[in-house]
Amino acid sequence: MPVQSAALSGEASLSAAMQAAQVGDAAAYRALLRDCVPVISAMARAKGVQGAALDDVVQDTLLTLHRARATYDPARPFLPWLRAITQRRAIDALRRRGRRPQEVHEPLAYEARADDGPMPGDDLERRERATSLAAAIAHLPEGQREAIEHIALRELSLDETSTLTGRTKGALKVNFHRGLKALRISLTSRKEGTDA
Amino acid sequence: MAFRDKAPMPAGSPHTRLIDRMARGLVPVRPLGSPLRRVLGWVLVVALPGAGLAAVADLRGALSRHAADPALVLAAVGSIATAITAAAAAILATLPDRDPRWALLPAPSLALWIGASVSGAGAEHEVPISLSDACACVGFILGLGVPFALLLAAILKGGYALHPSLSGGLAGLAAASAAASILGLFHPFAMALNDLALHALAVALLSGAGAGSGRRLLRASA
Numbered sequence: 392m393p394v395q396s397a398a399l400s401g402e403a404s405l406s407a408a409m410q411a412a413q414v415g416d417a418a419a420y421r422a423l424l425r426d427c428v429p430v431i432s433a434m435a436r437a438k439g440v441q442g443a444a445l446d447d448v449v450q451d452t453l454l455t456l457h458r459a460r461a462t463y464d465p466a467r468p469f470l471p472w473l474r475a476i477t478q479r480r481a482i483d484a485l486r487r488r489g490r491r492p493q494e495v496h497e498p499l500a501y502e503a504r505a506d507d508g509p510m511p512g513d514d515l516e517r518r519e520r521a522t523s524l525a526a527a528i529a530h531l532p533e534g535q536r537e538a539i540e541h542i543a544l545r546e547l548s549l550d551e552t553s554t555l556t557g558r559t560k561g562a563l564k565v566n567f568h569r570g571l572k573a574l575r576i577s578l579t580s581r582k583e584g585t586d587a
Numbered sequence: 588m589a590f591r592d593k594a595p596m597p598a599g600s601p602h603t604r605l606i607d608r609m610a611r612g613l614v615p616v617r618p619l620g621s622p623l624r625r626v627l628g629w630v631l632v633v634a635l636p637g638a639g640l641a642a643v644a645d646l647r648g649a650l651s652r653h654a655a656d657p658a659l660v661l662a663a664v665g666s667i668a669t670a671i672t673a674a675a676a677a678i679l680a681t682l683p684d685r686d687p688r689w690a691l692l693p694a695p696s697l698a699l700w701i702g703a704s705v706s707g708a709g710a711e712h713e714v715p716i717s718l719s720d721a722c723a724c725v726g727f728i729l730g731l732g733v734p735f736a737l738l739l740a741a742i743l744k745g746g747y748a749l750h751p752s753l754s755g756g757l758a759g760l761a762a763a764s765a766a767a768s769i770l771g772l773f774h775p776f777a778m779a780l781n782d783l784a785l786h787a788l789a790v791a792l793l794s795g796a797g798a799g800s801g802r803r804l805l806r807a808s809a
Contacts, residue, residue, distance in 0.1 A: 421610035
């Protein structure tokens with residue numbers, strides 16, 4: 392069948408590109424990773440990952456693929472190897488999301504619970520907070536800004552951030568703590584200025 | 588490439604930046620050897636101190652003890668099989684595309700080992716051994732098991748554990764089982780229940796330590 396043969400040739404070309412990447416062919420590796428992005432997205436979506444988390448799973452999977460590239464056995468198909476990594480990262484993302492507060496489906500609790508819906512002005516206040524945080528982060532030096540964005544906002548590990556930014560883990564830790572301190576000072580002074 | 592033209596990526600997207608960075612820093616890697624060869628390598632290295640210790644052990648006494656007690660033979664077979672299968676499962680767990688159910692590989696031999704040990708110790712109604720003798724057994728298992736586990740961890744670091752705690756726990760179990768198998772050569776008394784409990788504690792300690800440190804040890808190289 393033509394569809395099957397296309398899939399097989401795709402599998403074969405991915406496998407060949409991965410073998411080339413294992414011996415250090417950067418061009419083949421770049422092409423392989425670009426080809427993998429839509430495949431990873433589709434696999435993660437099939438596991439239930441949606442929205443902005445999808446991009447995080449794609450990046451986490453690419454990073455894992457990079458670290459685990461020695462474990463790919465050229466005698467075996469490439470896509471099951473990629474799928475196993477993607478599914479693991481997708482599950483990690485879903486667990487992270489699951490740890491955040493969720494709605495409780497309990498009729499009695501629902502009836503008895505006071506209305507905690509947004510008060511008038513909540514949305515405006517939230518937007519102002521987000522804007523001032525974004526502005527404060529934008530004013531940080533590049534190293535601190537990257538550390539805050541990747542570690543605090545995107546919840547990447549030090550290893551992943553190190554690969555992503557090319558900085559050492561030690562430098563990232565220092566930048567992260569300095570960035571937090573600078574943000575605390577900046578946001579506190581802004582709040583005090585507003586209160587006054 | 589098969590998928591490239593279907594979804595072209597914007598040049599400045601975060602994915603493109605990450606891919607370019609990873610491709611720029613690409614270094615060649617050596618594909619891992621076959622899992623079988625790596626398991627055999629570990630078993631051979633572990634067998635060396637085992638053979639050395641066997642040379643100074645009272646082999647005749649050990650053989651006569653085993654000949655007189657079938658439960659002892661079954662327990663020895665179970666512990667040796669657990670060491671080999673747990674090492675194989677730990678190595679397979681560091682290959683992302685292998686079925687995670689390989690982690691259950693040591694379960695039958697572990698059940699045989701536990702079953703034979705418990706039935707042997709329970710049937711004989713042995714007098715509990717002294718605390719110092721029991722602690723010596725624990726010390727032997729831990730003393731030999733820790734280097735065995737570190738050796739296996741060094742082998743596992745070549746792979747990439749998607750479940751590092753599981754791989755570490757299996758490595759600890761393999762190392763403890765190998766050490767307990769060698770201990771059988773120096774165990775001049777039948778297994779009493781308190782002795783059995785302390786053996787189990789030592790195996791559990793090593794497995795738990797492996798599981799606890801798996802993430803740190805196995806992901807450190809990644």
